[in-house]
Amino acid sequence: MSPSAPAVPPQSAASAQVPDAAGRFGEFGRRFVPETLMHALEQLTEEYARTQADPQFQAELNALFKYYVGRPSPLYFARRLTEKCGGARIHLKREDLNHTGAHKINNALGQALLTLRMKKGRVIAETGAGQHGVATATACAHFGLPCVVYMGEEDIRRQKLNVFIMRTMGAEVRPVTSGSRTLRDAINEAMRDWMASVADTHYIIGSVVGPHPFPMMVRDFQAIIGRETRQQCLEQIGRLPDEVVACVGGGSNSAGMFYPFVEDASVKLTGAEPGGKGLKPGEHASTLSYGVKGVLHGSYSYVLQDSDGQTQDVHSVSAGLDYPGVGPEHSYWKDTGRVQYHPVSDAEALDAFHTLARLEGILPALESSHAVSLAQKAASGRKKEEVVVVCLSGRGDKDVYEVARVQGQTI
Amino acid sequence: MAFMPFITAGDPDLATTQKLINTLAAQQVDLIEIGFPYSDPIADGPVIQASYTRALGKHLHVNEIFAAVREVTAGKTGRQRDKETERSSAAKSSPSLSVSPSPPLPPLVAMVAYAIIFRMGSEAFVRGARDAGFAGLIVPDLPADEAQDLARLTSAQGLDLVQLIAPTTTEARTKRILETAAGFIYCISVAGTTGVRDQLPDELKQQLKWLKTQTDLPLAVGFGISRPEQVDELRGLADGVIVGSAIVKHVAAIAEQGVAVETALGHVSKLAAGMVTATHKSS
Numbered sequence: 001m002s003p004s005a006p007a008v009p010p011q012s013a014a015s016a017q018v019p020d021a022a023g024r025f026g027e028f029g030r031r032f033v034p035e036t037l038m039h040a041l042e043q044l045t046e047e048y049a050r051t052q053a054d055p056q057f058q059a060e061l062n063a064l065f066k067y068y069v070g071r072p073s074p075l076y077f078a079r080r081l082t083e084k085c086g087g088a089r090i091h092l093k094r095e096d097l098n099h100t101g102a103h104k105i106n107n108a109l110g111q112a113l114l115t116l117r118m119k120k121g122r123v124i125a126e127t128g129a130g131q132h133g134v135a136t137a138t139a140c141a142h143f144g145l146p147c148v149v150y151m152g153e154e155d156i157r158r159q160k161l162n163v164f165i166m167r168t169m170g171a172e173v174r175p176v177t178s179g180s181r182t183l184r185d186a187i188n189e190a191m192r193d194w195m196a197s198v199a200d201t202h203y204i205i206g207s208v209v210g211p212h213p214f215p216m217m218v219r220d221f222q223a224i225i226g227r228e229t230r231q232q233c234l235e236q237i238g239r240l241p242d243e244v245v246a247c248v249g250g251g252s253n254s255a256g257m258f259y260p261f262v263e264d265a266s267v268k269l270t271g272a273e274p275g276g277k278g279l280k281p282g283e284h285a286s287t288l289s290y291g292v293k294g295v296l297h298g299s300y301s302y303v304l305q306d307s308d309g310q311t312q313d314v315h316s317v318s319a320g321l322d323y324p325g326v327g328p329e330h331s332y333w334k335d336t337g338r339v340q341y342h343p344v345s346d347a348e349a350l351d352a353f354h355t356l357a358r359l360e361g362i363l364p365a366l367e368s369s370h371a372v373s374l375a376q377k378a379a380s381g382r383k384k385e386e387v388v389v390v391c392l393s394g395r396g397d398k399d400v401y402e403v404a405r406v407q408g409q410t411i
Numbered sequence: 412m413a414f415m416p417f418i419t420a421g422d423p424d425l426a427t428t429q430k431l432i433n434t435l436a437a438q439q440v441d442l443i444e445i446g447f448p449y450s451d452p453i454a455d456g457p458v459i460q461a462s463y464t465r466a467l468g469k470h471l472h473v474n475e476i477f478a479a480v481r482e483v484t485a486g487k488t489g490r491q492r493d494k495e496t497e498r499s500s501a502a503k504s505s506p507s508l509s510v511s512p513s514p515p516l517p518p519l520v521a522m523v524a525y526a527i528i529f530r531m532g533s534e535a536f537v538r539g540a541r542d543a544g545f546a547g548l549i550v551p552d553l554p555a556d557e558a559q560d561l562a563r564l565t566s567a568q569g570l571d572l573v574q575l576i577a578p579t580t581t582e583a584r585t586k587r588i589l590e591t592a593a594g595f596i597y598c599i600s601v602a603g604t605t606g607v608r609d610q611l612p613d614e615l616k617q618q619l620k621w622l623k624t625q626t627d628l629p630l631a632v633g634f635g636i637s638r639p640e641q642v643d644e645l646r647g648l649a650d651g652v653i654v655g656s657a658i659v660k661h662v663a664a665i666a667e668q669g670v671a672v673e674t675a676l677g678h679v680s681k682l683a684a685g686m687v688t689a690t691h692k693s694s
Binding site for chain 2: 022030031032033034035036037038039040178179184185188191192195196197198199292294295296297298300303305307308309310311
């Protein structure tokens with residue numbers, strides 16, 4: 001595409017030039033929050049725009065990525081997994097090798113740096129499985145910022161290891177006892193804290209959800225995943241991949257992975273949703289596959305809710321995908337047809353967890369196992385010279401107790 | 412000054428909600444806000460949240476709230492009909508359920524999350540609210556920036572879409588918000604969620620003074636108010652006060668502590684009487 005004569009994309013094609021100033025990704029996104037938060041969101045949008053144009057901020061963040069996180073994360077050719085599937089070559093983008101073991105650190109460091117820029121002295125965050133909580137506690141320890149993490153009482157019970165890590169790093173973990181006592185309620189509680197503390201506190205939201213500018217900002221901080229992958233593909237295989245697969249709960253690793261490929265029409269983008277144990281409400285968390293358009297947590301997107309607009313309970317074997325909403329940009333990508341989203345069941349994800357452990361010596365997070373499962377299917381149906389890249393968003397150490405429990409074992 | 416109590420619809424059931432409306436009307440409150448339970452109410456503190464959770468736990472539906480409110484506004488729950496209905500039905504017969512004469516119902520305003528309105532469809536929701544006899548809507552998570560379409564629909568149906576102003580709202584934002592405001596201005600007293608607080612901040616008074624110079628709409632102060640003494644602090648600055656959590660807490664005792672409905676209604680009645688006396692004192 002020559003810069004002097006840009007191709008005009010067809011009406012339905014997804015653009016990378018989103019969101020607009022009002023936070024719209026097509027019709028999705030925007031801001032549906034109490035008036036108390038509106039000024040802070042406007043300020044955050046302005047400050048974020050300034051940092052985007054500030055080479056010093058970018059240099060600081062890049063240095064942290066390189067020397068603290070260990071970026072770039074490798075793009076690894078999974079030979080034995082490829083042989084098993086008998087089709088396209090499967091490459092893994094190893095976000096599991098980042099400091100703290102998942103992609104969440106990319107966003108936590110970016111927003112913590114932004115917190116310092118805004119001269120706010122306190123950080124709050126929500127967490128489901130605990131990965132974002134650990135990443136935020138880590139970033140706050142690094143910068144010496146006080147940190148409060150809201151976590152559902154039910155998740156605290158399921159993720160003891162991460163709770164211990166957060167506390168060890170100096171964060172205060174506050175149990176959330178309202179509603180379903182999981183991620184969704186942790187977000188509600190963090191928002192409530194922020195309503196009262198907005199003058200001196202920044203809310204480091206963990207996914208591409210919430211009111212504008214959060215979905216854009218978190219995507220941008222995570223887009224390092226896709227940019228590196230694109231570069232590594234060109235260097236290692238001499239061309240772009242044929243398909244990129246990532247898991248989608250709120251959708252931060254997938255948004256970061258997909259975004260730099262959005263305008264590469266030859267690259268198929270595929271999202272793996274948590275299909276849980278069935279199709280009935282409460283048995284899955286496949287928001288894009290089975291949800292409706294609605295409002296949740298400050299933005300307009302696909303949601304799982306009943307006919308009255310009340311949020312439905314969800315289930316996934318993976319605590320990090322156990323969320324009844326999804327980032328507005330994913331809704332935009334779904335409706336423009338740019339990304340295809342498919343549910344992957346608990347059983348399929350568990351199977352992929354074991355497959356990757358046995359064939360590659362890599363223990364994937366249960367979240368990432370959903371993507372691995374879908375990538376195996378995608379690769380099987382493709383020619384040997386084709387390439388499928390999977391975002392291995394996190395490592396599976398945190399999940400071993402849950403996997404053992406599901407198998408009827410105790411550790 | 413006006414006294415504007417808030418109650419949660421359906422806690423512990425809609426029959427109690429109907430009795431509460433009649434009880435508050437009997438105390439001559441000036442407006443009643445009726446909260447539509449929502450699963451994820453981020454502007455609400457623990458007391459109202461818990462009341463929403465209880466109501467939804469019994470599978471309360473929006474249309475049931477509309478129907479229950481319609482019964483009250485149509486005079487089918489043992490109280491006098493509102494003036495308009497009465498006039499039209501006066502020719503047929505005198506009300507058969509004439510209990511002790513009570514003042515007409517004050518305006519009822521629905522406090523409802525945008526998720527609920529959007530799911531039903533704005534047009535259908537506004538029509539449902541109008542048919543139920545609501546006079547207006549407060550949508551706490553629909554900032555003025557996104558409220559234009561709904562404001563058009565409400566005004567077409569003769570309803571007011573009430574706008575909120577927070578301590579964090581800048582003067583420039585306030586001016587934009589006032590352009591779509593109708594009914595009254597809901598002034599949030601403190602940054603934070605609903606719930607009882609001891610003190611009202613000094614900044615609130617400054618903001619109210621300035622707001623008076625910007626709009627002719629009545630200013631109602633909510634969040635954190637529960638006692639008549641707080642009314643004195645606002646006298647001359649605000650045109651109304653809103654009390655929510657303190658009332659909802661009395662009602663919560665029915666479900667949480669097994670308190671008799673009549674006892675809880677008595678507590679609410681007493682609180683309302685005190686607030687009505689304080690607010691109506693010199694205005």
